[in-house]
């Protein structure tokens with residue numbers, strides 16, 4: 001039996017919004033705190049597959065590391081590191097690319113979706129899921145927190161495991177997805193609540209970043225589309241905006257949606273909006289002061305990442321040795 005090991009990754013593309021926090025990071029923190037073996041990679045190589053600004057990347061990496069630590073990723077408990085600092089990811093990616101076909105990669109839905117908008121989709125964008133598989137396999141990770149959109153990529157990783165193990169002998173474990181148990185796993189855009197909250201939307205009022213100061217949180221929630229509903233009704237189909245407010249409230253307080261609806265059923269919508277604003281401000285306040293504190297102590301962040309890189313490299317180098325023994329390199 002393979003030891004239980006969890007790998008999660010996040011791109012250093014600016015700050016975290018509350019969708020990323022409640023939909024992903026909070027769950028990683030819970031796994032870490034229930035004594036699972038967690039690796040948390042800031043996947044800078046992945047962020048190069050779409051247009052990005054190399055001038056800003058170093059700052060975005062530090063901000064992402066500071067944000068993750070502030071949200072509860074503990075660099076002493078989890079292995080927090082920068083993907084590009086561990087060269088075995090790309091080395092293994094190459095080996096794995098000899099275990100699948102171009103046709104298989106071109107069929108993955110994310111590639112067709114993302115490349116549709118691009119004049120010249122990059123080879124890296126097509127290859128991305130192979131690097132993602134390498135991220136997993138280089139640590140022999142067995143469980144991967146994923147969103148629904150990532151399931152096909154995990155299937156590819158498992159297909160690569162099958163092919164590699166058949167070709168060269170039992171080397172890698174298969175991995176299983178961990179779906180978010182949070183009932184507010186999908187936070188919606190504040191402006192268009194039929195869509196998910198995403199940093200890809202140009203309008204910053206559509207999302208709340210975990211570093212937004214109180215007055216900005218208040219003004220964004222004031223603008224939130226609540227489809228002119230007067231009272232607290234939970235109905236995601238016809239009232240996605242109000243329902244999103246209730247779901248965010250539920251995620252913020254850790255209480256069931258039904259409990260929240262019961263307690264606030266007599267509130268008019270404006271008073272409820274204010275209530276959620278207060279809870280949001282108070283929940284994010286300690287995270288924000290921790291981000292500020294860490295950004296004033298960049299040496300600490302850099303040294304935390306260095307320690308993580310060392311621990312990650314110890315595992316990855318071991319895997320790489322066993323791979324090259326089998327592949328004859």
Ligand code: ADP
Pocket residue numbers: 010011019020021022023024146147148184185186187188196197198199200
């Ligand atoms: P974005 O859409 O903002 O670019 P990413 O695709 O980088 O977000 O996702 C990073 C992580 O956050 C993933 O695990 C994803 O499932 C989660 N996530 C992103 N947006 C949301 C959301 N609106 N609600 C819940 N989880 C989300």
Ligand code: NA
Pocket residue numbers: 200
């Ligand atoms: Na995205």
